[in-house]
Amino acid sequence: xxxxxxxxxxxxxxxxxxxxxxxxxxxxxxxxxxxxxKVVRDMYVFTSGRLILIDKQGLTGxxxxxxxxxxxSISTFSVETAGHFDLDSELxxxxxxxxxxxxxxxxxxxxxxxxxxxxANKILR
Numbered sequence: 664x665x666x667x668x669x670x671x672x673x674x675x676x677x678x679x680x681x682x683x684x685x686x687x688x689x690x691x692x693x694x695x696x697x698x699x700x701k702v703v704r705d706m707y708v709f710t711s712g713r714l715i716l717i718d719k720q721g722l723t724g725x726x727x728x729x730x731x732x733x734x735x736s737i738s739t740f741s742v743e744t745a746g747h748f749d750l751d752s753e754l755x756x757x758x759x760x761x762x763x764x765x766x767x768x769x770x771x772x773x774x775x776x777x778x779x780x781x782x783a784n785k786i787l788r
Contacts, residue, residue: 676774677701682708686715689729698781700774707767709781716767732758732765734785742779754778 682699683690690696691712698709704719714737716730739757752769769775 675701677706682706689715698777700778702769707778709785714782714785716765730765732756734782736760737782737786740779740782740786742775744775756782 677699679696679699683696686696686708690710693711694713695711696708697711700707704724706715706717708715708717713734714732716728716732718728718730720726720728736759737756738759741755743753743755752775754767754769754775756765758765769778
């Protein structure tokens with residue numbers, strides 16, 4: 664990911680082996696990272712059993728929130744693609760047990776179609 668892309672917030676795909684190693688302490692024994700996207704310091708990690716949303720907080724990024732969403736808990740999702748004037752895409756997921764949906768912005772250049780297809784394959788199996 665280039666510095667300009669990082670500053671602009673564009674999601675870029677990252678090496679799954681690196682992410683697998685980094686997240687090994689919190690992963691289930693047979694769980695595997697399938698795809699991962701990074702936006703500046705935050706990541707969207709699609710594993711064999713769940714979606715992990717990683718939010719690094721503060722100036723140093725030492726405080727980290729891991730939101731783990733089992734695919735079976737995602738009841739509905741929508742992906743809004745970018746337009747001419749609105750350059751951002753948006754992923755919205757409704758999760759069982761949560762009143763409000765989870766919304767994540769995907770900047771221009773993100774693989775919106777790939778993310779949507781991956782979620783559809785995981786949820787509709």
